Amino acid sequence: MSDSGITDAARAGFDACLADADEEAAVELATGLVASGVSAEDVLLQLVAPAQVRVGKRWESGEWSVAQEHAATHVSRRTVDGIASAAREIARSRAGAGSRGQVLVACSDGEWHILPADILTEVLRLRGFDVRSLGGSVSPHGILSDVHQNGPDVVAVSCTLPWNLPLAYRQIEICRWAGVPVITGGTGFGPGGTWAYTLGADMYAADARGAAETLLRGWPPVLRGESSVQADAVEAYAMLVRQRPGLLEHLTSALRDVCPNLGGRPGPEHGSGTGTGGTGHEEGTGFLGRLLDSLAAAVFVDDERVFTGHLAFVRTYFSARSADSRWLLVMVDALADRLSESPRALDKLSAARRFLVEGDGSHRPG
CATH class of the missing domain: 1.10.490 (Globin-like)
Structure with missing residues (x-):
């Protein structure tokens, strides 16, 4: 058993649920861990996220078909929803603490790998942030419209595919024009977020926990990035x-x-x-x-x-x-x-x- 309380048996069981596309069993396993006292954040980041990485590897290696990968990803997304619901029930007694701040979460334009953004959304909520999520492939206009209507303190942009970098640049630039800092995450931004900083992002985090901790350490976020695109x-x-x-x-x-x-x-x-x-x-x-x-x-x-x-x-x-x-x-x-x-x-x-x-x-x- 790891320090998080998630056992190897639980990981193997969740992998089996994804392989069988067994949504009910996957949600039951994950929410059962939360009910037993394992933090919802740990279940998201140490059970669901690593399992989804393994799903991608199985597809890449030819072990799984595209259909199997899609079915497993659907189960993972529903599991994230289930964990979030279970965590909210447990946290009701702590209501009234107030929000740490407002975060807008969006996938880069052209990006349909939504699960990382879903996990980020729930981790930030668990950390006390007020979060709005716009989902996959969000246009710069969509982000700007939400910024104008809802006034988030920071925009979080997720990108897993590097070929979407020019589109992510437009999102980052439009946030900067609106005076809203941007935190980025995802493998699409390169090793250590190097391409996020090239595009002018203010912050980069390797995972959802890192994003939450980065924001908590440096709240309120400020504009400090500068694009080096020539x-x-x-x-x-x-x-x-x-x-x-x-x-x-x-x-x-x-x-x-x-x-x-x-x-x-x-x-x-x-x-x-x-x-x-x-x-x-x-x-x-x-x-x-x-x-x-x-x-x-x-x-x-x-x-x-x-x-x-x-x-x-x-x-x-x-x-x-x-x-x-x-x-x-x-x-x-x-x-x-x-x-x-x-x-x-x-x-x-x-x-x-x-x-x-x-x-x-x-x-x-x-």
Whole structure:
């Protein structure tokens, strides 16, 4: 048993509930822990959150299908709701203490991994904050509207996918224009939140507990971040966005010519229904578009790790399914051919080529 009171048996039991998509049993197990005296925060952060990480790993490794991953994620979200409800019942006797402050929680624009934001919302509530949550893929306008109507003390932005960084930048900027500090969290902001600070965020926290403690230590939050995104990086990013349709056509054609056997294989799209781009335009553009989005985001924040990190994930995904991933190098070279007049894009593509060639010789086209 850990210091939190959550046993290995409880963790194994919860994993089994997710595997079976057994919502009732999962909620019963988690709320039973809360009723027995385990803190709701510990149940959220040491039972549900790590289990969801394992769900993602099972999908990435090919052990689970997209449908299994979605079903398990649904159970996790319902479990978070159940834990929150149980915690509120226990805390009724402490009513009247007053709010520590108001926090608005939102996922970055384009971000549909909502569970981390849900967990953050409940942890902050447990710590005494008044929290409003706007859910997944919130537009800058949506955030600004809520800021104007409700006047939060701080906005918390969650991002798990680095290719959404340019969209998160717009959210952070609009909060700064409104004079509201921003705390960020999620793997999409890079190691140690490095890209959050590039975008001008005021704070970064690795997890929900860290976010709560950061806010408690520094309340009230203040504007102190400063964007280091360069004007020519924004221009290069905008060029990639404008050229996206033509680049997708070029990539689809290049992939079909070199690796026709890839047609119809499912790509790592988390249930989007897209493929790796051999047979159908719609199949190919969905997945190949993620390569372009990752390259564009790398150009935007001027860090090749955004792009090479995505390539590493894709390579792992295909390796786990015994699929040929030579096409990754083909795609990088095809993009370099079309983007010869964009020094920033070429810089990131050169780094990607080195990553693919030096990391694994099997990625050389043959």
